[in-house]
Every structure is written in structure tokens, then in C-alpha cells.
Amino acid sequence: MQLQALGKLVRYFRRRRKDKPAVMPEPVVSASALLSMRDRERNDEQQGFVHAIQRMVAANPALRSHIYIISLADFRQTVAAKWARLADKVMLLTRAVIHKHMDRLSLLAQADDDTFVLAMPSLDRVEARRRVARMASDLSASLMGDQALGGQRPAAVTANLPFAEVVGDNGKLDLAAIHEAVRKTRAIIDAAPAKVAEGDGNAGSPESIRIPQPANDEKAKPRWSWRNGEWEDIEAGNRKTASAWRCFRFGAQSQETLEPGDEVPPLPAGARLSVFWRPTWMSSSDGVAAYWARPLRLDRDGSPPREGHATYPTRSANGMMTIDRHLAVTAAGILRERGTGPGHAGLILPLSWQSLWSKNRWAVTACLADLPVATRRGKVKIELFRIPPAARPDEIRDVVQFLKGLAGEVLVRLSAGSAPVGLMAKSGATLVGLDLAELRSDEQMPDEDLLVNLQRFHQMAVRNGTGCYLSGVRRRRVLGGAIGGGFAMVNGPALMNDQGMPGAVMAFSRERLIRLA
Known part of the structure; x- marks a missing residue:
């Protein structure tokens, strides 16, 4: 009986194999044919x-x-x-x-x-x-x-x-x-004679300054460009005849090197604030579907600009709130002006714990609350960062729930001394993430080690029922590893440079970015 049943099973699969239509191989398109098609x-x-x-x-x-x-x-x-x-x-x-x-x-x-x-x-x-x-x-x-x-x-x-x-x-x-x-x-x-680029600090447009450099200095690198996630000298072989000026783009590189965690001075009166927007790849859209707000601060004319972590004053809650409010007001103005069409990307706003835990948090977020609910739900994400180690779980949940009433998603950025991934995931946040720009120079590591640690971070987030994101990626290998490793959102110079204004949604498939890495 068992042999008869086995024989029937074999004959059944043979008939299915005969009845199954043959799969035609996909045609191979040559490079010349592809060029002629283009x-x-x-x-x-x-x-x-x-x-x-x-x-x-x-x-x-x-x-x-x-x-x-x-x-x-x-x-x-x-x-x-x-x-x-x-x-x-x-x-x-x-x-x-x-x-x-x-x-x-x-x-x-x-x-x-x-x-x-x-x-x-x-x-x-x-x-x-x-x-x-x-x-x-x-x-x-x-x-x-x-x-x-x-x-x-x-x-x-x-x-x-x-x-x-x-x-x-x-x-x-x-x-x-x-x-x-x-x-x-x-x-x-x-x-035409070279001119110093000028910009309005409230317009969000890039600015630059010129800083005198010693002429004919072999060690000086007077002409720089951001390429492939690294600063390169455009004319490395011709430095003796190069211009005796070095141009810095605000939001790209500052003359002043400030390590994460170093003391940042208070925001002086008359300081100018502007906003750059970092294109962000999202797995849900398989492309650049959001732009991350990045503040830039110029304390006085001629002083080096501060961007990223160096923007926020260390011991000034009022200064933190001023910067957060500037980001929120800028984003609200952009959303009101352009509407919520399907081609417009979403905006991600980093807002500090110091501003959102205070009694005056509505002074920062009121402009967002005035937006239509559909706009806030569909186009706004808020990142909560600089959560102190002493913050209690119920306090974190309270702030996250408050932000959920304002935005479609709430992200929580972890940093040195932050609460564990599990605690942050249980706060109700949509994603937990890291900003590689917050790593100090003594915390830098080879790409292989970094990718291993990122994979562990991803696994911990998944075990706790949430996704994760990665910001500030400067090397393409890390970019491809993070995207291939399951991170929901990734951005940084390795993907695209910061822009003066948020752009449109752009398709960048996961496979393509992994291949480019």
C-alpha cells in the first residue's frame, strides 16, 4: 500500500511538471542596446x-x-x-x-x-x-x-x-x-573677480566665508570639495600656485573642530540661524522620501559657523529652545507654502528633550499644531534627542505621546549614556536610531567593526518590537551595509549632500544603493 501511494505521488508531480508552462529566460540587453534605447x-x-x-x-x-x-x-x-x-x-x-x-x-x-x-x-x-x-x-x-x-x-x-x-x-x-x-x-x-557668497541667515540658503591662508604653503590645501563621503583637495598636485583663500561652506565643514560632548557656548545676541535639509532614504518608499532638518549657527560675522551637534549650547535651555523653535517655524512655513502633494517629500525635525520636557514646550510646537491634521500625519516626523540618562521611563513615554499628537511618527535618537534600546522602544517611539556624527574621534572604528555593531543594534531594536534608523553616514560601504542590514531610514553625505530647501521624492532602489556601495 505504501509503494502504491508513493507511485501515485510520483505520477502526480510528473503530470504537474509537464503541465507547468516553460519559463522563458529573460532577454539579455546588451550595453550597446541600452545606450541606443536611451x-x-x-x-x-x-x-x-x-x-x-x-x-x-x-x-x-x-x-x-x-x-x-x-x-x-x-x-x-x-x-x-x-x-x-x-x-x-x-x-x-x-x-x-x-x-x-x-x-x-x-x-x-x-x-x-x-x-x-x-x-x-x-x-x-x-x-x-x-x-x-x-x-x-x-x-x-x-x-x-x-x-x-x-x-x-x-x-x-x-x-x-x-x-x-x-x-x-x-x-x-x-x-x-x-x-x-x-x-x-x-x-x-x-x-569676473571672485566674490564671497552672501546669504540671509533666515532664508535657509547656504552661505560661505573666506579665511586667509598662507600663500605657497606645501602643507596648505586651499581648494576642497566634498566627494564620495570624504573631503578631497581639488588641486592636490598644484598647491603652490593655488589661491591663498580657503572657502568653507556653512553646513558642510567648519574651520573649528568641535568634538561631540565638548562645551558649546551660549547663543549670543544677534546670532544668525539657518536650516539645511538632508535627503533621507526610506525603506518604506524605496527612495529619498524625507528631508532631515539640520540647524546652522553663525554667532557673528567672520566667525566660523557651527553645524550639527556644535549648534546646540551646552548649558543654555533658552538657547536650545530658540534653535528648536526656529526649526519648527521654518518647517511649518515650508509645509504651508508648498502643500501636501504626493510628489513632496516629508520633513523630519530634530527637537531636543530640554525643549519638549519643559513647561513651555508649546512655545516650540504651537506652529506645528496649527497645521492641518492630514499635513502633520502625512508629512511630519519628529526626532527626540539628547534624552538625559536620568530621565525616567514614564517621563520619556509622556514626551513621546505628546509628540504623537503632533506628527505622524516619533523617532528617538540614542547617544552615549542614553537609556537602553529596549526602554526607548517601549516608550512608544516608531524608530530608535543613531547619529554617527556624534561619535568622538576616539570612538571611530573601521567599517567592518562599525557594520558589526550596527547589525547588533538592529537586532536589539527588532527584538524589542521597533525599527531603527542611521544618520550621518559618510562612507558608501557603511551606507550600503545599513540599507542592506534592514535600517528603515538612512542619510548622510554618502547618500546626498545637504540642500538649501527640501526637494521632491526621488526613487533610489535598495538594490541600486547596495550595488553602488
């Missing part, structure tokens, strides 16, 4: 761009539409051989930044591998040029720091031409005319 897509986009402009001109002969050009050729030349690896990511970022400033009647097309053309026929020349300048500024801030490549040239170069000069007799974009317009703009930039 060329066809680009040609189709260009033709659609030209035809749309032609229809507008035909409908309104008085229309004198200008075409605006945004070129990343200088940035491409600076990154040199790395462009092949960065191109797709840079083009995706460029489109997102441009779309943020376009209106619904604007048109965009990619002219070549590093150049975009843009038409804004519904806007007057002054407004159109203002928006294009803002696009270039945001791109420069995102890619290299808005001060300029080597302290002289912006990462994105812009130009404009009348429509008739951009379209050739064959009805296609005249690339020679586009490149010539960019060349003329570049010549003007090269001939």
Missing part, C-alpha cells in the same frame, strides 16, 4: 520639446520665448572618471531640482549627457531668470557646495538663447549653439 528616449523628449514650443509660437506669433540652458559640464570635468558611475544619480537629482522650480506650463528636455534645456513661456523674463538662477544655486549646493568649484566656478552653469537660435533648420536642437552659449557664460565667470 538615445531614442532622449531624441523623443527633444522632439516633443521642440514641437511644443513651435505650437505655442504658432498660436501666439508675438510670443518671444527664450530657452534656458543648465549645464553640468564643469562638474562632469571635475569628477572626471567618476562621472560614469555618478551620471545616472546626478541626472536624476538635476531633474528633481529643476522640476521643483517649474510651473505647470514649463517644458524640460535633456540636450546631451550633461546639459538640460528649459522653457518657461508663461513667465516673464525677470521671473524666469530668477528661477533658473535658483535652480543653479540649489544644484551647486547639492553637488559641491554652492560656493563654487575650487572657490571660483559654480557646479551648474546657466545660459539663455532665443528659441530661434536653439532650434536648427532641421527642426532639432542645435547642440553647437547650446554649447557656445555655455562657453560664453563660462568665459564671463572666469573673467
Whole structure:
């Protein structure tokens, strides 16, 4: 009987195997075929761009539409051989930044591998040029720091031409005319004297200062750029002839080195505060779907800027509350202005325990409470940080529950001396996390050891029924390891640089980021 049953089972699976349709292997797309596919897509986009402009001109002969050009050729030349690896990511970022400033009647097309053309026929020349300048500024801030490549040239170069000069007799974009317009703009930039970038401390735009450096010093590195999670000298082999000025971007690197935990002075009267926004990858969206607020503080003109942990005064509760309130007011203003469309990313606000545990916490959070409930639930996350070791579990739960009434999710950042992961997870927080920027120099470790410790942290969080996040990642290997290891949110220079304003949602698949690492 057992043999008969076994025989029936064998015959059953044989019939299933015969009836199962054959699985066709996926076609293999060669690199040349992929390139030709991209060329066809680009040609189709260009033709659609030209035809749309032609229809507008035909409908309104008085229309004198200008075409605006945004070129990343200088940035491409600076990154040199790395462009092949960065191109797709840079083009995706460029489109997102441009779309943020376009209106619904604007048109965009990619002219070549590093150049975009843009038409804004519904806007007057002054407004159109203002928006294009803002696009270039945001791109420069995102890619290299808005001060300029080597302290002289912006990462994105812009130009404009009348429509008739951009379209050739064959009805296609005249690339020679586009490149010539960019060349003329570049010549003007090269001939102009270097200027110190100025910014409004309340506008959230990047700022820079110039600090005299000794000329002809072999040890000096006068030209810096943030690349691949590390500061590199743009002209390391030509330091003797380099400029005797060093440019620092506020929010990227400060002349003053301050270890986490060191004494930070109180906020002086007249200090300027601004906010940068750090793109944050989220596993739930498989892309950049949130921007993390990062305060920047300038105590007085000419003084080195303070950013991150060096912004918050050590012994001044009023100073902490001032910075927290500035972040909250800035975020509330952005959300009111742009609305809650599906293409807009969420905002993450770090607010300190000192402000939220005090009796005056509504002075910080009232502006958020005034937002519509749907906006707060869908677009706002609040990170609670600097929880003192002496804080009781019921006190932590009280603050977390208060924040849950204001935001969609509450994150809790752990630091040296914080309560255990389990206690923080049981407070009701959505995620618990770490900021690698808070590690002191004597706490730094090789990537292998860091990844092992991060995996242990993730396992502890999962055991306690919560997820985890990681901020301040500077190396791509750690970025890929954290994303592949199950962290729900990851950000840092290894992913993208800070931006002057929150951008749009951008798709960055988990597999792609792990592969880039």
C-alpha cells in the first residue's frame, strides 16, 4: 500500500511538471542596446520639446520665448572618471531640482549627457531668470557646495538663447549653439573677480566665508570639495600656485573642530540661524522620501559657523529652545507654502528633550499644531534627542505621546549614556536610531567593526518590537551595509549632500544603493 501511494505521488508531480508552462529566460540587453534605447528616449523628449514650443509660437506669433540652458559640464570635468558611475544619480537629482522650480506650463528636455534645456513661456523674463538662477544655486549646493568649484566656478552653469537660435533648420536642437552659449557664460565667470557668497541667515540658503591662508604653503590645501563621503583637495598636485583663500561652506565643514560632548557656548545676541535639509532614504518608499532638518549657527560675522551637534549650547535651555523653535517655524512655513502633494517629500525635525520636557514646550510646537491634521500625519516626523540618562521611563513615554499628537511618527535618537534600546522602544517611539556624527574621534572604528555593531543594534531594536534608523553616514560601504542590514531610514553625505530647501521624492532602489556601495 505504501509503494502504491508513493507511485501515485510520483505520477502526480510528473503530470504537474509537464503541465507547468516553460519559463522563458529573460532577454539579455546588451550595453550597446541600452545606450541606443536611451538615445531614442532622449531624441523623443527633444522632439516633443521642440514641437511644443513651435505650437505655442504658432498660436501666439508675438510670443518671444527664450530657452534656458543648465549645464553640468564643469562638474562632469571635475569628477572626471567618476562621472560614469555618478551620471545616472546626478541626472536624476538635476531633474528633481529643476522640476521643483517649474510651473505647470514649463517644458524640460535633456540636450546631451550633461546639459538640460528649459522653457518657461508663461513667465516673464525677470521671473524666469530668477528661477533658473535658483535652480543653479540649489544644484551647486547639492553637488559641491554652492560656493563654487575650487572657490571660483559654480557646479551648474546657466545660459539663455532665443528659441530661434536653439532650434536648427532641421527642426532639432542645435547642440553647437547650446554649447557656445555655455562657453560664453563660462568665459564671463572666469573673467569676473571672485566674490564671497552672501546669504540671509533666515532664508535657509547656504552661505560661505573666506579665511586667509598662507600663500605657497606645501602643507596648505586651499581648494576642497566634498566627494564620495570624504573631503578631497581639488588641486592636490598644484598647491603652490593655488589661491591663498580657503572657502568653507556653512553646513558642510567648519574651520573649528568641535568634538561631540565638548562645551558649546551660549547663543549670543544677534546670532544668525539657518536650516539645511538632508535627503533621507526610506525603506518604506524605496527612495529619498524625507528631508532631515539640520540647524546652522553663525554667532557673528567672520566667525566660523557651527553645524550639527556644535549648534546646540551646552548649558543654555533658552538657547536650545530658540534653535528648536526656529526649526519648527521654518518647517511649518515650508509645509504651508508648498502643500501636501504626493510628489513632496516629508520633513523630519530634530527637537531636543530640554525643549519638549519643559513647561513651555508649546512655545516650540504651537506652529506645528496649527497645521492641518492630514499635513502633520502625512508629512511630519519628529526626532527626540539628547534624552538625559536620568530621565525616567514614564517621563520619556509622556514626551513621546505628546509628540504623537503632533506628527505622524516619533523617532528617538540614542547617544552615549542614553537609556537602553529596549526602554526607548517601549516608550512608544516608531524608530530608535543613531547619529554617527556624534561619535568622538576616539570612538571611530573601521567599517567592518562599525557594520558589526550596527547589525547588533538592529537586532536589539527588532527584538524589542521597533525599527531603527542611521544618520550621518559618510562612507558608501557603511551606507550600503545599513540599507542592506534592514535600517528603515538612512542619510548622510554618502547618500546626498545637504540642500538649501527640501526637494521632491526621488526613487533610489535598495538594490541600486547596495550595488553602488
